[in-house]
Amino acid sequence: MNQLRPPENGYQSRIRTNVIRLFYWNGAWGAATALMALGPKFLWNKALVFTLLAVGLDVAVGVGMILVNKRYIAELDELQRKVQLNSMGITLGVALIAGVPLSVMDAYHVIPFHADVAYLLILMSLTFAVSNLYGTRRYR
């Protein structure tokens, strides 16, 4: 039997590290967004300086999260990257074909509720999760 020596910093180990890093950055962005959304009302009584600081913090952490996500995707192997790319493509398409009609229906009061951006974010998250799961199972 020809033995293979496992690499020092192998693929699985690198991806695990990147996933953990991404998890923390996502959490930090969620916390920064919550601070920006709720802080003006509950923490600093709508003081403009603090609100602008919270917005700046949210954007800065958001940029960090994007960079970490970009690095995560760059370090995936070619099949995983293909699955991610397909999922992102489907998500972008669904966001466009659902977002524009939702906005139009809101403008003409066809729907009985306000077309909040949160609905679109939820739809995008679900679409990405389902298409990613499908892609992963397809190549299993």
Place this chain on the structure above:
Amino acid sequence: MKNQLKVLRAERDWTQAQLADALDVSRQTINAIETGKFDPSLPLAFRAARLFGLRIEEIFHDEDRRSLATEIKKDTYV
């Protein structure tokens, strides 16, 4: 595209996980290549060839190669 990855791996008694580590990809990718669900890129095919000490064409085959050869042979005798 067909390939001999599973046979070559079995000859060396390597697991999919070991081969994945050696080629710096996920185990899922090795499985997808072995089952013909995914064709590797040229750099990955080169890495596999180097690892097994073979030429790329000894590991990966164009599925149409045989049918193309048959067509040529048929034409020759017509």
